[in-house]
Amino acid sequence: MTNRKYIVGNWKMNGMQAQLSDIAAIAEIAEQHGEIDVAICPPVTLIAAAATKCPQFAIGAQDCHQSSSGAHTGCVSAEMIREAGALLSILGHSERRADQYETDADVKAKAEAVKAAGLGAIICVGETEEERDDGRAVEVVCGQLEGSFPDEADADWLTIAYEPVWAIGTGRVPETSDVKEMHEAIRNKIGKLMGDGAEKVRILYGGSMNGGNAAELLSVPNVDGGLVGGSSLTADKFGPIIDAAAKL
């Protein structure tokens, strides 16, 4: 079975009001490709404006808190991002796991909060270069997946993103055979964690995906889409990735 491709742009800490026109241009390209799903996750400051400007297009958040309200200075809840217009949230990105000391348990709690709010979740997992060099990549990624995996998972709202930390923003991409091995391992692990329906959970690849390598990466078995950083910031760069996915 082949899942519908899903291409998600993670703008990280990039984007001011002036860049709303880029989101509108990306939304226009996405609209021409109804056979795939496309979303952009801008900084939280742009969610409401982007959702208002592009009401037919999926806007997401890059994180949210596991509690619905309370004394958590600087945080936003799943309900808050939903009210702002988000339809999904990225969770457990390696930059947050590293910078904010997010644990697997935190990511799992956030995923369950996101589900309760009626949003989609993209849970990120990935090994460091040292872990890969030690031959522990699959073990580490499957361990993260197990620890972060929500109870009552369902493909309707849950997506997994495999992002080797050493490939993020570096221009380095794993060998196709390594991507294949890891996505197959993730698929099998999801099967053990949730049983029926595991084959429908989409598994995205992330890390230096661009218009030149997208077709090859997206053709790997069990790669159901991409989580794209730098190359999602403009329609010029993101458009070719959307086009490549739509052709598969």
Ligand SMILES: O=C[C@H](O)COP(=O)(O)O
């Ligand atoms: O969430 C996106 C990833 O971290 C990939 O970023 P990148 O495409 O800039 O390597």
